[in-house]
């Protein structure tokens with residue numbers, strides 16, 4: 001099922017579509033208020049973008065510097081070529097320490113690598129500890145947003161879920177009550193966990209430390225209690241120096257949720273005296289992307305989610321309709337790199353309005369890349385027969401003035417004279433959920449001529 005079909009299922013529930021749209025627009029508006037309080041916001045975006053560009057241009061050196069410093073701190077460094085290698089490494093560490101229960105804080109990388117099902121199939125209980133992540137884990141669903149994984153679920157549905165699985169009061173959907181129930185449930189898991197897994201927001205080459213930002217403190221709770229801590233990161237997470245964090249933490253929190261700062265920004269540098277600290281650095285297609293001159297800058301992404309919150313398509317189609325770990329505009333330029341044919345619909349799930357580019361804190365040219373992916377998809381023959389034919393016909397008309405005049409005249413005439421039902425047919429997707437506009441009696445050129453222009 002492609003994005004359009006999945007979106008159709010989502011928007012069939014108009015009530016859900018409306019509050020999903022409004023909830024995300026509320027976050028986008030909070031972001032606007034927050035950034036307007038920072039006079040140097042645009043300079044911060046420029047600097048963040050330039051630092052990331054510099055890192056991507058010198059990634060090999062920075063990765064080696066990071067490894068050298070982390071090893072000197074007593075950290076174990078592992079390199080994973082792909083998701084499978086990543087999962088095997090994590091499993092190997094847990095197996096070596098006979099760990100059967102782990103707590104995990106939010107990590108899009110482990111979602112990308114499908115770590116949970118892999119560990120579970122090897123007899124390891126994985127407990128997601130971010131509240132939103134835990135909710136979708138209980139529902140056996142993937143996240144629908146990278147910062148707000150359960151944004152598609154209403155509090156009443158959470159109340160029902162918790163009643164069934166945590167034995168909370170039936171019909172109680174009070175957010176404080178439900179949060180408290182989740183806290184007690186998770187605390188029991190934290191207290192017995194033997195291993196903790198986290199994602200990584202930034203990895204500082206200069207010091208060999210990783211920085212993890214959360215609002216719930218769950219990553220800290222896990223890594224402080226469990227003797228074995230494992231941090232999983234994509235190789236693009238590197239920043240050169242600690243002083244650069246000041247730029248990224250300022251743009252990240254404001255862009256993500258409109259907060260001035262994330263509640264917990266924790267630095268993990270070395271293992272606890274009686275424990276071990278592991279960092280798994282994952283490629284999984286990133287090196288290939290780095291070599292693509294039109295698309296490599298998508299690796300600058302700091303996963304703030306702002307492009308999703310502002311996107312008119314994402315807000316009205318829901319994250320699951322993208323069927324890729326990272327949904328929304330950024331997902332639509334990352335996904336084709338992993339499987340062009342399978343994700344060939346995603347670059348078309350956009351109005352190309354460019355709002356995503358306007359809010360992106362690291363200035364990724366998302367809309368331009370969406371447009372470029374469309375060209376690649378066309379050239380590689382993944383447009384679909386219908387679209388390919390109609391594009392060819394449209395191009396031949398647009399290229400020829402006589403043809404253009406003739407066909408537009410014919411269309412205006414047909415729209416005015418023929419019954420509407422003739423246009424509401426399945427090949428005309430435009431008319432499916434819209435009223436066809438009334439046709440003008442004359443063309444724009446005719447109107448200008450007549451008006452003496």
Ligand code: SF4
Nearest residue numbers: 301302304305307360
């Ligand atoms: S592409 Fe930009 S706006 Fe979108 S998640 Fe990444 S950093 Fe945020």
